Amino acid sequence: MSDNHPINVRGLNHWFGTGEARKQAIFDVDLTVARGSLTVLMGPSGSGKTTVLTLMGCLRDVQDGSICLLGHELMGAGNALNEALRRRLGFIFQAHNLHGSLTAMQNVQMGLQVHGLNDPEAERQAARHALSLVGLADRMDYLPGNLSGGQKQRVAVARALVGNPDIVFADEPTAALDKESGLNVVAMLKKLGEQRGTTTVMVTHDNRILELADRIVTLEDGQIVSDTSPVRD
Amino acid sequence: MSRLLQWLFGRLPIGWLQLTHSRARFAAAIAGVAFANVLVFVQLGIMNSMATATLKPYEFFTADIMISASDANSMTEGGNVARQWLFQAQADPEVTLGTGIFVGNTSWPRPTKTLGLTSFGIDPTLPDFLSPVLKPKLATLQLKDSAILDMATRGLPRDEAAAIRPQTPASFEVTGKTVTLYDTFQGGGGFGGDGYMIMSDQTFLSLFPARRSAAPDHILLKVTPGADPDAVAGRLRELISDKSLRIRSYAQAKAEDLKYQQTKRPTGIIFGFGVIIGVLVGIVIVYQVLSTDVADHLSEYATFKAMGYPQKFFLGIVFEEALILAVFGFIPGVLVGTGLLFGMKKATNLPLAMTWEMAVIVLIGTLVACSLSGAIATRRLAAADPADLF
Numbered sequence: 220m221s222d223n224h225p226i227n228v229r230g231l232n233h234w235f236g237t238g239e240a241r242k243q244a245i246f247d248v249d250l251t252v253a254r255g256s257l258t259v260l261m262g263p264s265g266s267g268k269t270t271v272l273t274l275m276g277c278l279r280d281v282q283d284g285s286i287c288l289l290g291h292e293l294m295g296a297g298n299a300l301n302e303a304l305r306r307r308l309g310f311i312f313q314a315h316n317l318h319g320s321l322t323a324m325q326n327v328q329m330g331l332q333v334h335g336l337n338d339p340e341a342e343r344q345a346a347r348h349a350l351s352l353v354g355l356a357d358r359m360d361y362l363p364g365n366l367s368g369g370q371k372q373r374v375a376v377a378r379a380l381v382g383n384p385d386i387v388f389a390d391e392p393t394a395a396l397d398k399e400s401g402l403n404v405v406a407m408l409k410k411l412g413e414q415r416g417t418t419t420v421m422v423t424h425d426n427r428i429l430e431l432a433d434r435i436v437t438l439e440d441g442q443i444v445s446d447t448s449p450v451r452d
Numbered sequence: 453m454s455r456l457l458q459w460l461f462g463r464l465p466i467g468w469l470q471l472t473h474s475r476a477r478f479a480a481a482i483a484g485v486a487f488a489n490v491l492v493f494v495q496l497g498i499m500n501s502m503a504t505a506t507l508k509p510y511e512f513f514t515a516d517i518m519i520s521a522s523d524a525n526s527m528t529e530g531g532n533v534a535r536q537w538l539f540q541a542q543a544d545p546e547v548t549l550g551t552g553i554f555v556g557n558t559s560w561p562r563p564t565k566t567l568g569l570t571s572f573g574i575d576p577t578l579p580d581f582l583s584p585v586l587k588p589k590l591a592t593l594q595l596k597d598s599a600i601l602d603m604a605t606r607g608l609p610r611d612e613a614a615a616i617r618p619q620t621p622a623s624f625e626v627t628g629k630t631v632t633l634y635d636t637f638q639g640g641g642g643f644g645g646d647g648y649m650i651m652s653d654q655t656f657l658s659l660f661p662a663r664r665s666a667a668p669d670h671i672l673l674k675v676t677p678g679a680d681p682d683a684v685a686g687r688l689r690e691l692i693s694d695k696s697l698r699i700r701s702y703a704q705a706k707a708e709d710l711k712y713q714q715t716k717r718p719t720g721i722i723f724g725f726g727v728i729i730g731v732l733v734g735i736v737i738v739y740q741v742l743s744t745d746v747a748d749h750l751s752e753y754a755t756f757k758a759m760g761y762p763q764k765f766f767l768g769i770v771f772e773e774a775l776i777l778a779v780f781g782f783i784p785g786v787l788v789g790t791g792l793l794f795g796m797k798k799a800t801n802l803p804l805a806m807t808w809e810m811a812v813i814v815l816i817g818t819l820v821a822c823s824l825s826g827a828i829a830t831r832r833l834a835a836a837d838p839a840d841l842f
Contacts, residue, residue: 273839276758278758278838278839279839298763302760302761302762303760304760305757305758305759305760306759306760307760308760310755310758310759312755314751316751316752316754316755317752318466318749318752318755319473319752320466320469320470320472320473321464321466321469325464325469328464329464329756329759330759332463332464333756333759333760333761337462339458362473
């Protein structure tokens, strides 16, 4: 089951706050994501899509229900398991979160060093390749402060993908990109799904991407209200 | 530097890259650590100088046991000791020789400044109690009203000190008596006086008419070769009926004097506090730098946490920064500290100097203090929550 469905969510509930301020954000969510697919989470602000994404990405503790990620149950998982699983994931944040003191190439290298390869030359080569794929071969030695918003986002994409993750979690990855660059990034994720079986779960409001999605899940008020697969010609 | 550190750590030297990214802040941080280092070096230098100056008079003599009055916390202060205890001490089969030494302060009025000289009166017929350096000058002291002078006396011009020789002696008056200086020796001004003067006990008693030959300031004893001075001192404490006397081996007397100066005297305590304050200033400065740095990079650290980097990776970055600051701050600190101590020595003629021991202790202390600051600063890492990134 986990080989073909790396993400398996069952009866997921989540609350924020404590005492009288405690508020439920996620209500009984069930979601199974197929390997190599591109799943888009949609919904209005506050609908719970980012919360679901962070729970599936081992960035928050599961309070109630079950998430089986890459064959491992996240309910009650300790730090060590969470860290080990995160090393098999790629994250693309809306804010690129690049390290301002590191060059584009060094930022991408950080996506590899977490695996402890300890081979600087191989890391540099892989980072160079990843940056070339996002069209930044000529900006490798630039610090983020000298890159445009779109270029920074592409570096963040290269950093997320350079370690060949099993799953990519992306939050509005195309927000800072122009139409062409945005579509290129999503097409790249789609291609990775087809070639390597990389699964992508993406939160977005960008309708341009929907045509590339294998599945569109819409949340409202913490519940899944629709789950569709676009029909393509 | 980056490549060297990458080779050392086996990863990108993020701490180094972060620090050097903001050069102005890096320079300020280094200046802060260097400043703390300089504070510590100056205080340690003064403390060391106090230790050197305290022990200096002990170098003039050689003895195995010293008997002093109960209030004699150092060689240059305290009450008298009755000479009868010298004779009684010699009843011990392992005590071979004894002598009394007299200590007093004399003034040498000079055109620009009156020099304060700590003066010792000794028996010039007993060379065994004088250091090998002073022993050859003993014959000079047998002359009436003669003395030898510390050539490093503060306020005495070098050329004038060098001119004092048996052929060209210098004289001055003390309480109406003329003292003639026939020779010099190497001493050095301390915190209590500008320099030292050594004369015979008879000359001393003529300069200090209130003093009596039956009551020297200290009694020095020699024991038979191979005898344990501490064991003999223990026996003498039993033998001598005045239980208020301090009867110690010469080595123990030196150690206790030094401890007294450093821990009981206000000057020692103040300089000791100065060292502690320097260390605290260093810790606060480095903590401030590191904790600001951590706070400035929280979102990057949270990103690394999301990527699966373990806690020890972040601790490694903070400690890397702490150690870089320690080493880079120490280098200017030791240079400025050396210069300051040299300048202070020139101005005061105190035995102030940078020593290897001081430099190594301060370097180790800086590394420890910076690591401690780093350890405190790492608490802020807990605020880096990767869930906040979305």
